Amino acid sequence: MKLTIKTIMIMLLLGTVVSCRKSEGHNPINDDPVPPAVVTGVSVVNLPGKAKITYQVPNDERLLYVKAEYVPTSGVPAEAKASYYLDSLIVEGFADTKEYEVKLYSVSRSGVESEPVVVKVQPQEAPIWKVFKSMKVLNAFGGFNITAENPSKDNIGLIVLSKNKFLEYEANNNWSVFTNVDSILQKIRGLDTTLVTLGFLVRDRWGNTTDTLFQDIKPIFEVQLDPSKFRGLALPGDAPQVTNGARLEYAWDNRLGWPYTSFTHQVNGGPQPHMITFDMGVLSKLSRVYIRPYPEGSRWYFLTTMKRFEIYGSENPSSNGALDASWTLLGYYEVVKPSGLPYGTDNNLDQTTASAGFNWEIRLDAPRVRYLRIRCLENFAGGTAQSINELKVYGDPR
Template identity: 60%
Template sequence: MKLILKLSVLFIITALVVGSCGKQLESHQPVDNDPTVPAQVTGVTVVNGNGNATISYTVPKDSILSYVKAVYTITTGKEYAVTASYYNNTLVVEGFADTLEHEVKLYSVSRSEVMSAPVTIKIKPLVAPIWEVFRNMQVINAFGGYNLTAQNASKANISIIVTKPNVFNEYEADNDKSVFTNVDSILSKVRGLDTIEYRFGFFVKDRWGNKTDTVYKVIKPIYETELPKTNFSEFTLPGDAPQWNNGETAVRYIWDGRYGWPWTSFTSQPAGSTDPHMITFNTGALARISRVWIRPYPEGSAQGDRYYYLTTMKRFEIYGAANPSLSGALDNSWTLLGSFTVTKPSGLPYGTDDADDRATAIAGFSWEMDVAAPKVRYLRIRCLENFAGGTAQSINELRVYGDPR
């Protein structure tokens, strides 16, 4: 009986405590519940930008002010609001895709979330980034696909959406070909397409849902195939650099499919020499060269293989010739097919490669040649600067692509 009585008392006390807590929670009120309306901002000025406007103002000397809020409607018809604390005197309204006049309402908001009457201003944005990108975008046929280029001067976050017809002949987005970026100079290379005609649509979109018109292009990729390496042969000319250690390495090793030492071309740098190092070889086919794939030689170390190191080419040129001068001179028998620069993805200091750097180098660099260049049979690679600051060069493996028909 005593046990039952004790349990009953405990139950009653618990109920009272829980009930009391519930009442306390219900009675909580904002710390600051002042209904006073804050003072408005004054001295408003506007600087219109591309798809946006920067609004400056004088913050009122009002102790209850918490922040300033701008409310506006963008081109899509959607309403947005941005805020700035009372420590700031500027805010940016953005997301406009036209150059029309728009109304923005500025509210002062107190610590109790009481808003002032609005200060209404007018803005007139400049040309939106999506239209700037759209108007200078170019799409041209390339070997095995197409090249898309555009300038994004404001470095805005934009998407270039590529569309293609589906089985119902309705255009839908192709995310694999679409571009999502904020770089100033846009370059998208699409490869792996057959040499038939394709019809694609292209439009530019921003993160607010604004989008441009769609431009439609018929793309006809240029034929490309890998030139058979079984036909390659060395073709050493006067002026070509000697190989390491009296021929321990060799030019012919760059197409033998083997990696590592000594299966590489590795030129020897005489002390004090600053002349560019060249190697020359015969592809065995007169072809219009589309690209040359190069895998750099890895220098082994306690830190792991280093690809952006010593004789790895940093700046170099590739020349082609159908019937080269046997003097070894880079005369008019040679055509410059392209000038190239290797950039380490991570940007880490010399001698330090991260996992992404190594993965990029292992995958190899694909260097595109001038599509207007004539057909050639012989290739010459000229190193202007390696990663150590010299001109010696090393190449572990190489492939050549083009149209030999």
Template identity: 35%
Template sequence: MKNKIFTLNLLVLFTATLLFGISACQKNASNNNPVSTDGTKPDPVTNIRVENSNGSAHIIYTLPKNPNLLYVLAEYKIDENKPRQTKSSYYTDTIKVDGFAESKEYEITLYTVSRAEVKSDPIKVKVNPLTPKFQVVNSQLELTPDFGGVNISGANAFKAPLSMHVVFFNSETNKFEEKDPVNISTQNINFSVRGFDSKPTQFGIYTTDKFGNKSDTLFKTLTPLFETMLDYKKFYKYSLASDAPIGWGGELHYFWDGRTGEPGWHTDIAPVSQGTWGLGVKAKLSRFKLYLRLSAAWGYQNPKVFTIWGTDKTNPVDIALPNASILGQTIGDWTSMGTYTYPNPPSGLPANQANSQDMQYMADGVDFNVPLDAIPTRFIRFVVNQTWGGISYTNAQEITLYGSPQ
């Protein structure tokens, strides 16, 4: 009898649990139902004022005291063919309208919207955004000759995400053509587009933003500077006492012998890993391509941060160089031509997880631009400030230098 009662109790408990589960499922399913069935039209916002800024405006208001309110909706056009909507929740008293293509008056229609998606009566508001960011930035850009092309520089004080489009007149096709856009979101703008002969060419630059707005085009006729690959067969080792000793047979001349595989330059443990060589000519450098050791990809003794020092002296004197410098800093006979950082894996993976595409990127060599205001030089001192593995010796497979011999 006790067993029957115990079994009956278990059956009742199981049934109750099952019914509770069904009820819970029904309650969860109701989450897909409308937030509210109250079809009452909400009141509109009041006490409206506008704060205009570059290409946008903030509309500030007082919300109605409606417990059913969900958000405020703004509807407007950023130009004749581009309608846009923005929303702001009932937790704030401000809505931002943006993406405007010009500095002029625009009409905004505001609604409050209830939890049942019922709109209030419309309220019309006028905004007068200041000159859009993409126009401000483009109007202040400078185009100057660079090696094999044109350099574009300027400021993006807003740090706005923008795309820079370089165009050039192709005398063979008798029309303007466009290079791949360069995406910018930093405060300073400085990039070069290369691949042009050293002859007068009409270049242009225009800027677009994430809303598809496009600035006017700035044009300028420039003659790109002559650029060629420096002849590595003229390079020679220029031994200085403060240079790092060679380790594991990795002589310095392997660093510029025209081969990107083993062997490469390899130093032994020293306070500073650096090597010095003569170019055989005086040259204004434009860029260089660096090949690192694939078996130590983004690790071990591969350079991560390094400085190039140069001099126009014919017999430069040795001196201890610092582990950090700024462009143009001169110590003894040597002047900094820039400090460079080898980029992270393009995939975005951590350094120790580089994939096959990352490895191919390293195998192809990485380009570094030498600043236009770097000095012409007869010698190079390559100083490794930091390796990927944080160790006190280094290796590198090959460096290819480009520029204009003088």
């Protein structure tokens, strides 16, 4: 059979491809049966929930990596590996401060292990216990709040246990939180005011858990205050509204768009923080204030929308308009633009977030008040004027 040069070239290329494919895979680099030298000079630094093991890497060309084998608190065997370029590795997954045995192996390029070097570790208190000890559960309006500190920023689950239909405690995934932030705040809302006992524990990614804290929870009663009782109150120092239709009372009229909005006049109001004041008509323990920004041009929210502002409350304010002892600061607030885009540019997330409005919680230890005052420190345009398309107030007026 005659073979053309073209046919020969194709066969050679196919042979090369087949040869390359045969070399693929995770087979040992060679079949050398000799184990590599062991690590030496081993030292241990115990850390929260883990330990760092440092060693001297043997000068052995057979060595590929160093492996640690151990059994952490969960009882499930674990291992950690480090390349021969490194001189340390981390063993983790410990939930207590007991002493544990770790076996270090040198592993060759052909997968042969050395004899183990046994070392003892005794981790410090695991991060889940720091979270658990700092955890606080407080009754809130319509639910409860969970706060905790996670200074090491470990991945943890703060698990809430509630009773199922069989009256057995099980994890409530809707109320639990899984996070690695350093300061944890979980707010549960929409609950009845009946007394309920819940369990709280902390779990790490290895399945270790803390003890369970059981606590009685009784959400605080909350309703929307009747806006028909609201009345504008122009005190000395309050900023004037714009003159082409906007009025303070439009902030709670349940109508959207222009001119049904409260909009203060930047020039006539001056460069100082702009304030508005109104009477809610009833003395109440407040829970939150809902504010929907005004969309200029029908969709651009982050213009005269308040960026930084304060809310004050009073039972009987001074007639001179001063923010004196007759007023109590109920909270300082800051609006964060979700996209982080520059001024004058909103994306769909910005518009969706702002059109839904923002709920600003009042601190739980605030006194009962009848009058509210909103003070704009800065808007997104860089001024101090404020625009509020719709406002609702929630709390307990009983």
